[in-house]
Amino acid sequence: MKKNGDTSGTVLPNLGMRLRHARLAQELTLKQLAQKVECSESLLSKLENELASPSLAMLHRLARSLETNISDLMAENWVADSPVLKPEQRRRKRFIQRNKQGGIDLENLTYNHKGGLLQGNIHIIEPGVASDGLIEHHGEEMGYVLAGELELYLGEETHLLAAGDSFYFPSHIPHGYCNIGTTVAQVLWVNTPVTF
Structure with missing residues (x-):
């Protein structure tokens, strides 16, 4: 990391x-x-x-x-014409690239706009890839594992999550994750206020 x-x-x-x-x-x-x-x-x-x-x-x-x-x-320079965001309209950004292991992509489920209070993304984590250390900030976060499995790190605790599991934590707790499985993990991740 x-x-x-x-x-x-x-x-x-x-x-x-x-x-x-x-x-x-x-x-x-x-x-x-x-x-x-x-x-x-x-x-x-x-x-x-x-x-x-x-x-x-x-x-x-x-x-x-x-x-x-x-x-x-x-923030992108685009404005929502509709409250609906179709799959082909969603932006996908690569945040972490590991040379041999792959990376982590975030697919936006909400439009980016200044002053927004809520943000949703799908975290797409390739096998063996971890977030870059533990981060902490203001707010709250919740998620739902759509596919795969991962370890969720919250302070000193490690939680093993699989498809169908959900989680919540206040964002001031240092947090991170690692895909410990052999397939791509996908996590629906919602946080407030907007942080990235």
């Missing part, structure tokens, strides 16, 4: 511009922000120039340090 960010995934469009804008709005230099998020200036520069893609843990640290949230950093 990389602490400084995973640079092998797909670059997220417009994220670099939003990071730079948020940093300048906070009147922070690259060096100051790098110290706050515990990474190198070089990595931040690559992120701002869209030459690298951050891990989910890195996005949380950036959002917290820039006094914003992941949703606002990544």
